[in-house]
Amino acid sequence: MKRTIKTLLAASVVAGAAATAGAYFGLVNVGADDPHFPAVHAFLSMARDRSIEVRSRDIQVPDLDDEALIRAGAGNYNSMCIGCHLAPGTAETELSQSLYPAPPNLTKMGVDGNPAAAFWTIKHGIKATGMPAWGKSMGDPYIWGMVAFLQQLPTLDAQQYQALVASSSGHQHGGGETIMHNHEGQHGGAEAAGEDHHAGEMAGTSQHDAAVEDHHAGEAAGASHHDAAVEDHHAGEKAGMSHHDAEPAADKPAPKSKLAANSHTHADGKEHLHAD
The missing domain is CATH 1.10.760.10 (Cytochrome c-like domain)
Known part of the structure; x- marks a missing residue:
């Protein structure tokens, strides 16, 4: 009788240890499916x-x-x-x-x-x-x-x-x-719920497509703005060059006429012309 009890106890311990080991190593699938x-x-x-x-x-x-x-x-x-x-x-x-x-x-x-x-x-x-x-x-x-x-x-x-x-x-x-x-x-019915679900998906797709179109439109507008800025920049460079070219002309003294070079004015206000 004692031997039987000891055998049952030993078997219970082994079974418990085996169950614990199986749970610890993830052998038990807890998935609800x-x-x-x-x-x-x-x-x-x-x-x-x-x-x-x-x-x-x-x-x-x-x-x-x-x-x-x-x-x-x-x-x-x-x-x-x-x-x-x-x-x-x-x-x-x-x-x-x-x-x-x-x-x-x-x-x-x-x-x-x-x-x-x-x-x-x-x-x-x-x-x-x-x-x-x-x-x-x-x-x-x-x-x-x-x-x-x-x-x-x-x-x-x-x-x-x-x-x-x-x-x-x-x-x-x-x-x-x-x-x-x-x-x-x-829970008015599975069919109605399905329709609402797919309607939501379609609405989400439409919103996504609209967002993509807006994005590309924004890129196009940005590109146009950039091109216009580049054109304005080059136009400004050309204007600057014209202004730069005009400045030396304004600073350079006008040449004296030949007549003015061969004459002088006396104290009494009379101009005396020298012969060449």
Whole structure:
């Protein structure tokens, strides 16, 4: 018996060391596009479900049939949750298709028969799944409103869902609301979203082409300005040369006439001319 225990302990130590070494050397692929092995997935799912069940077993569930509570939950769900958990008439989104583990489609499962577990999950979130701990920004009454709405969600069609959301106060849970996770009006259909995306790409391309044209136009204008400046410079050089040539002519004394060279004026004002 002692030998068996020692063997099991030794095997556990070796297995633990091997697992640690594999993780340390990067052999575990943590990419969300590479699913867990079935055995690993089953173990993690069991650990998650048991953790939530144990921690939610003593939660007291209020009256979830209150219409005001349901309406409040509808507004917050529509603003905060449909990107992952969808809504009646809403196709799968980028988030719902890309997260791993995949978020449950709450339009089909609602609270799954356990409102206390749903409350605990919304309030505390689930590690490494993309499920936030909404209790950091929402008080318990608002979380119960979402639970009350989720209990009704699988029974609603698209028209009933929209009517219920329209009758609510929208994204309102007592303060701390932000638009970062507001999905209202963003999931009208994959086709519309695709058109908006490609329209944005075309607009960006047009802006780029216009910027390139403006750039080349600017270069052409700059070149013309440069050529004009060069021409003005050369014209100025020519003008300067003409001015320079004119200056010696103005400074050089005019030659005296031959007549003026052979005459002189006496004190009485009479001019005397010498014969050559």
